[in-house]
Amino acid sequence: MIKRSFFALSRPRLTYDLLEPDPLEPQTIPVPDLITLFLTESIDSKRPALIKKGDPVEKGQKLVLYEDSTAYAVSPVAGTIKMIDSYSDDFGAIATCIIIAHDPVRTSQAQSMEMSEDISFAAAHLLKLPGAPPFDILADENVNITTIVITGADTDLLTTTSQYVTTSHIRDLEQGAKILKQITNVSRICITLPESLNGNAPTASLQVLQTGTVYPDTLPAMIMKDHLDQILPAGKTPEEMGVCFIRAEAVVSLARAFAAKAYIFEKHVTLVDKNASRHRIKAVIGTPLSNIFSQLDIQVNDQDRIIIGGPMRGYATFTVHHPVTPDMDTVVVQDQRIIPKISDTPCVNCGKCVQICPADIQVNLLVRFLETNQYEEATDKYDLDACIECGLCTYVCTSQIALGQYIRLGKHELRKLRADV
Amino acid sequence: MNPIKKIFELLEYDFSDAGKFAKLGPLFDATKTFFFLPSPKNKMGPFIRDHLDLKRYMSFVIISLLPVLFFGMYNTGYQSGLARGETLEFWASFLSGAWVVMPIIIVSYGVGFFWEILFAAIRRHPISEGFLVTGLLFPLTLPPTIPLWQVALGISFGVVIGKEIFGGTGRNILNPALTARAFVFFSYPVTMSGNVWVAGADAVDGITGATALAVNAEGGTSLFSTLSDQGFSLSNLFFGFVPGSIGETSALCCLIGAVFLMVTRIGNYRIILGGIAGLIITAILFYFLPGTKGTWADAGPLYHLCAGGFLFGISFMATDPVSAPGTNPGRWIFGFLIGFLTVILRVANPAFAEGVMLAILFMNVFAPLLDHLVMKHRISKRIPNV
Numbered sequence: 001m002i003k004r005s006f007f008a009l010s011r012p013r014l015t016y017d018l019l020e021p022d023p024l025e026p027q028t029i030p031v032p033d034l035i036t037l038f039l040t041e042s043i044d045s046k047r048p049a050l051i052k053k054g055d056p057v058e059k060g061q062k063l064v065l066y067e068d069s070t071a072y073a074v075s076p077v078a079g080t081i082k083m084i085d086s087y088s089d090d091f092g093a094i095a096t097c098i099i100i101a102h103d104p105v106r107t108s109q110a111q112s113m114e115m116s117e118d119i120s121f122a123a124a125h126l127l128k129l130p131g132a133p134p135f136d137i138l139a140d141e142n143v144n145i146t147t148i149v150i151t152g153a154d155t156d157l158l159t160t161t162s163q164y165v166t167t168s169h170i171r172d173l174e175q176g177a178k179i180l181k182q183i184t185n186v187s188r189i190c191i192t193l194p195e196s197l198n199g200n201a202p203t204a205s206l207q208v209l210q211t212g213t214v215y216p217d218t219l220p221a222m223i224m225k226d227h228l229d230q231i232l233p234a235g236k237t238p239e240e241m242g243v244c245f246i247r248a249e250a251v252v253s254l255a256r257a258f259a260a261k262a263y264i265f266e267k268h269v270t271l272v273d274k275n276a277s278r279h280r281i282k283a284v285i286g287t288p289l290s291n292i293f294s295q296l297d298i299q300v301n302d303q304d305r306i307i308i309g310g311p312m313r314g315y316a317t318f319t320v321h322h323p324v325t326p327d328m329d330t331v332v333v334q335d336q337r338i339i340p341k342i343s344d345t346p347c348v349n350c351g352k353c354v355q356i357c358p359a360d361i362q363v364n365l366l367v368r369f370l371e372t373n374q375y376e377e378a379t380d381k382y383d384l385d386a387c388i389e390c391g392l393c394t395y396v397c398t399s400q401i402a403l404g405q406y407i408r409l410g411k412h413e414l415r416k417l418r419a420d421v
Numbered sequence: 422m423n424p425i426k427k428i429f430e431l432l433e434y435d436f437s438d439a440g441k442f443a444k445l446g447p448l449f450d451a452t453k454t455f456f457f458l459p460s461p462k463n464k465m466g467p468f469i470r471d472h473l474d475l476k477r478y479m480s481f482v483i484i485s486l487l488p489v490l491f492f493g494m495y496n497t498g499y500q501s502g503l504a505r506g507e508t509l510e511f512w513a514s515f516l517s518g519a520w521v522v523m524p525i526i527i528v529s530y531g532v533g534f535f536w537e538i539l540f541a542a543i544r545r546h547p548i549s550e551g552f553l554v555t556g557l558l559f560p561l562t563l564p565p566t567i568p569l570w571q572v573a574l575g576i577s578f579g580v581v582i583g584k585e586i587f588g589g590t591g592r593n594i595l596n597p598a599l600t601a602r603a604f605v606f607f608s609y610p611v612t613m614s615g616n617v618w619v620a621g622a623d624a625v626d627g628i629t630g631a632t633a634l635a636v637n638a639e640g641g642t643s644l645f646s647t648l649s650d651q652g653f654s655l656s657n658l659f660f661g662f663v664p665g666s667i668g669e670t671s672a673l674c675c676l677i678g679a680v681f682l683m684v685t686r687i688g689n690y691r692i693i694l695g696g697i698a699g700l701i702i703t704a705i706l707f708y709f710l711p712g713t714k715g716t717w718a719d720a721g722p723l724y725h726l727c728a729g730g731f732l733f734g735i736s737f738m739a740t741d742p743v744s745a746p747g748t749n750p751g752r753w754i755f756g757f758l759i760g761f762l763t764v765i766l767r768v769a770n771p772a773f774a775e776g777v778m779l780a781i782l783f784m785n786v787f788a789p790l791l792d793h794l795v796m797k798h799r800i801s802k803r804i805p806n807v
Contacts, residue, residue: 340469343474345547345549345591346592348551348591349742349743350478350742351689351747354747355686362748380800381800394470
């Protein structure tokens with residue numbers, strides 16, 4: 001997949017994949033019989049649920065579990081609810097999945113929506129647009145956003161989803177940016193684009209930030225440092241510093257939803273198969289990955305790995321029935337034979353992680369504290385908070401320690417600790 | 422199919438969990454991955470990895486040691502030839518030297534791997550690649566005259582006490598090869614002191630000679646002339662045609678290894694350069710001290726650099742990342758203090774003519790403290806990240 005010469009003397013340079021000059025149209029995956037939707041709320045059997053098994057749903061209907069829930073899903077098809085069940089995510093947090101049996105006979109027209117150019121409307125209805133626009137953060141009165149950055153450059157390796165959507169829907173993107181400006185009242189809207197796509201840049205009112213081709217140039221913290229002259233302090237999110245990042249696809253979906261006065265459900269995904277060849281597909285949100293694999297003739301066997309969200313920053317899912325979600329840009333299928341090794345060798349202090357870390361963290365010292373669950377100390381003295389989770393330390397680790405995983409777990413545990421206090 | 426691969430596939434079952442030799446599984450794994458790239462497996466992200474793993478990393482150190490090793494073999498033969506009063510030609514020197522050196526290396530690897538396998542089998546972890554380096558470094562720090570049973574004892578101490586009781590490669594506080602050498606040095610001072618030179622003892626008995634660092638000029642003559650009288654001219658010391666431990670005599674070969682390590686970034690250049698700077702500055706300071714004529718305080722930086730095992734130690738021992746500090750400022754200080762202590766020990770304490778071993782071990786102990794201080798300084802200044 002990504003290889004580097006054994007004899008390379010300097011530190012490795014991982015480069016982003018750039019959009020091919022004449023990009024192919026995405027392959028459309030037909031709407032499957034069963035649709036799976038995720039809700040970030042756990043089932044509470046004591047409360048009266050608003051939806052239950054057997055309920056009919058309309059295309060574009062907002063699905064909410066309880067009276068006062070804020071989490072919602074939007075059904076991309078008309079049909080009936082077949083099952084509501086618990087689902088545990090990456091860190092074991094319990095969420096809900098709703099499975100809907102698609103009824104192709106019923107009208108395929110989505111419910112018409114009255115679009116209002118208002119941020120609270122967007123947060124209440126448009127969060128699940130393809131591209132997962134962060135309207136909930138933009139609507140939050142405690143967060144003062146001064147700059148919105150549209151990510152037209154992909155943030156992980158191997159994928160070209162954002163670049164493709166940006167260049168192929170340039171009118172929609174400009175329109176979407178206008179709507180975004182109106183509903184948020186944020187005056188400064190920028191777009192990141194790789195240099196090679198500069199000719200396709202939207203001209204109107206958008207400031208273009210040219211990104212480099214070397215990973216991790218397009219990660220939010222690096223964009224802020226290189227282009228916005230703002231250094232992200234340790235432990236802060238870009239939003240707390242007044243910068244909100246939004247996918248290009250979300251902006252495009254916003255424009256299309258406003259134009260059609262109806263919900264949009266088709267998500268662009270870059271799928272990298274076992275031979276490292278890339279497929280560009282368009283699938284309805286909620287389509288299980290297994291449907292996509294069978295459509296593309298990809299055999300997934302026992303112990304192969306399905307990675308959602310790119311090789312550096314993604315996470316692996318345990319089931320081929322994982323659905324397409326609004327924020328899923330990339331799916332990588334790794335054959336069991338090429339999955340890299342993990343070892344129980346302790347850190348030998350070789351210093352490669354320190355050399356490559358863009359946040360200048362002493363990863364070799366940090367990992368000793370993470371290994372022994374001393375998360376407070378790791379944050380206070382060894383900059384755990386400063387990590388931007390690019391994954392490069394894990395990529396270069398001589399002892400092949402799962403550094404990135406330790407750091408993610410450490411941050412997760414720390415959030416739990418702080419929430420308890 | 423590759424015949425070696427075939428053998429491994431034939432044997433694979435016997436060493437698997439269900440096979441007869443399940444306990445020796447780690448040995449099988451280590452041998453297999455020595456020949457072939459490790460078979461990959463992983464569970465967590467990021468989902469791609471660089472190809473440089475610990476075994477390849479350690480192999481680079483072995484490559485960097487080859488000039489020192491081959492020169493050491495040649496010089497051993499050459500010096501024992503000189504001791505017998507004959508000047509051997511190149512191949513004759515090399516072969517007779519190899520005849521002396523190879524058994525030491527074989528014993529070191531054999532006994533060391535026995536302990537490694539024992540611990541790996543009991544603890545059920547794969548054999549750690551760190552020993553590939555330790556097992557070669559240790560013999561290179563020994564005089565060729567050392568009895569083989571002392572080699573076996575030394576490497577056992579180094580591997581077990583120096584490394585395994587702390588938890589194996591990556592967790593040791595001291596450099597295991599130096600721990601082994603220190604053990605032999607203090608336990609058997611007669612064979613280690615460098616006052617005996619009887620390599621190829623079956624050929625010639627009782628020929629003795631001192632190493633350069635044990636030389637002191639008497640009666641007001643300068644140290645340099647006394648040294649060159651005994652064959653320790655600066656050029657001899659630099660190229661290494663002097664008696665001494667197997668690997669440490671040639672400053673040139675050590676420098677070749679050091680440059681290789683620095684270029685491949687296996688060894689940290691901060692430690693090596695810091696160490697050389699520390700040695701030179703301290704040596705100059707002592708040079709200007711009055712009343713030291715004829716002793717090693719008067720030697721000046723060049724002699725201090727080329728004589729003894731300083732370059733060997735700073736290139737191959739001090740750069741051992743496990744026992745060195747992990748922060749860059751810490752590495753500069755670590756290296757500098759090794760150079761400083763080496764000169765201090767050589768000058769101030771004639772009982773331990775070779776200061777570099779103790780200097781490195783001493784600084785190994787202080788490496789975590791250096792890291793701690795550097796991090797404290799960083800936090801106090803709150804240097805911004807990203």
